[in-house]
Amino acid sequence: MVAKVIVFRLGHRKERDKRISTHVALVARAFGASGVIYSGEKDEVMEKSIMDVVERWGGPFFISYERNWKRWLKAFNGVKVHLTMYGMPFQQRMNRIREEASSRKLCVVVGSEKVPSELYRLADYNIAIGNQPHSEVGALVVFLYELFDRNLKEEFERAKLKILPQERGKKVVKLEEKTE
Amino acid sequence: MVAKVIVFRLGHRKERDKRISTHVALVARAFGASGVIYSGEKDEVMEKSIMDVVERWGGPFFISYERNWKRWLKAFNGVKVHLTMYGMPFQQRMNRIREEASSRKLCVVVGSEKVPSELYRLADYNIAIGNQPHSEVGALVVFLYELFDRNLKEEFERAKLKILPQERGKKVVKLEEKTE
Numbered sequence: 001m002v003a004k005v006i007v008f009r010l011g012h013r014k015e016r017d018k019r020i021s022t023h024v025a026l027v028a029r030a031f032g033a034s035g036v037i038y039s040g041e042k043d044e045v046m047e048k049s050i051m052d053v054v055e056r057w058g059g060p061f062f063i064s065y066e067r068n069w070k071r072w073l074k075a076f077n078g079v080k081v082h083l084t085m086y087g088m089p090f091q092q093r094m095n096r097i098r099e100e101a102s103s104r105k106l107c108v109v110v111g112s113e114k115v116p117s118e119l120y121r122l123a124d125y126n127i128a129i130g131n132q133p134h135s136e137v138g139a140l141v142v143f144l145y146e147l148f149d150r151n152l153k154e155e156f157e158r159a160k161l162k163i164l165p166q167e168r169g170k171k172v173v174k175l176e177e178k179t180e
Numbered sequence: 181m182v183a184k185v186i187v188f189r190l191g192h193r194k195e196r197d198k199r200i201s202t203h204v205a206l207v208a209r210a211f212g213a214s215g216v217i218y219s220g221e222k223d224e225v226m227e228k229s230i231m232d233v234v235e236r237w238g239g240p241f242f243i244s245y246e247r248n249w250k251r252w253l254k255a256f257n258g259v260k261v262h263l264t265m266y267g268m269p270f271q272q273r274m275n276r277i278r279e280e281a282s283s284r285k286l287c288v289v290v291g292s293e294k295v296p297s298e299l300y301r302l303a304d305y306n307i308a309i310g311n312q313p314h315s316e317v318g319a320l321v322v323f324l325y326e327l328f329d330r331n332l333k334e335e336f337e338r339a340k341l342k343i344l345p346q347e348r349g350k351k352v353v354k355l356e357e358k359t360e
Contacts, residue, residue, distance in 0.1 A: 086343055121348060134207045138203065138207040141315075165308055
């Protein structure tokens, strides 16, 4: 069992990255992370769009802004994994990381265009999801999927909406508010 | 063995989708598809950026534009899979799809914001990678990863660059041109 996973999105640029960072956050939520922290430009529109999803589809999930990624990451008391196409194949490191993450928090760092070189030293693991150029969204998904042993999170707390899977078409049900 | 996989990206909008569609295409290449076809707005800048990656990192991989997605998909002689959060859990369909794709081509369709409802009928399978809102990039990655039995493609033809995986930092080697 993995303890707690936080995704750190580095260097968000409001204009250029709004959709990719949103996908990073939504994927983090759907694939079992507890929340996403981002640095770069503060972006309230993006934060709101993520929290709207949490409000309707459930959580718990948080998004928060951190100006100083380096200080934050240095202070983070847990396993630090940096996803990069230059890193070691995840297939060779996943078991070890999963084991370490069973007793400690884990932070997965995904960069945007240019990643500061200090990050390679600050990370406990520099991990590649294939050594080909592709996507931080894609890399994050496979990493989380494997980290949680390919079990997708199915229950989200306080969800107002839930999909009933269909062969054709769409079916969404509204859930009753439960008093706890 | 999966025969041949093509990704169809629906409804590309040049301004809004340029980065997401680029990630869709790069993920398609890195995770073993033969190429990507897209509809919506023709986008030569995006096409060029994908072919630049192919030029440097190898192929084979194509990107092409198709104005009429419906006609194209109807004429497609193979298995048609539509990735949608409303569909059936992929865990329940993957074996069957993989088997069908061993003797026939497969087309994976990923939409953008609004997907035409006819697509749900035209597709042989409407498949969800988790019934939660997240990302077409994320859904595509997990689908291809599972379709190819979690074996990542490692060799790309005519690649000029190749990464040597490192624990820290980056190492890229330039490959010699081979005469065939």
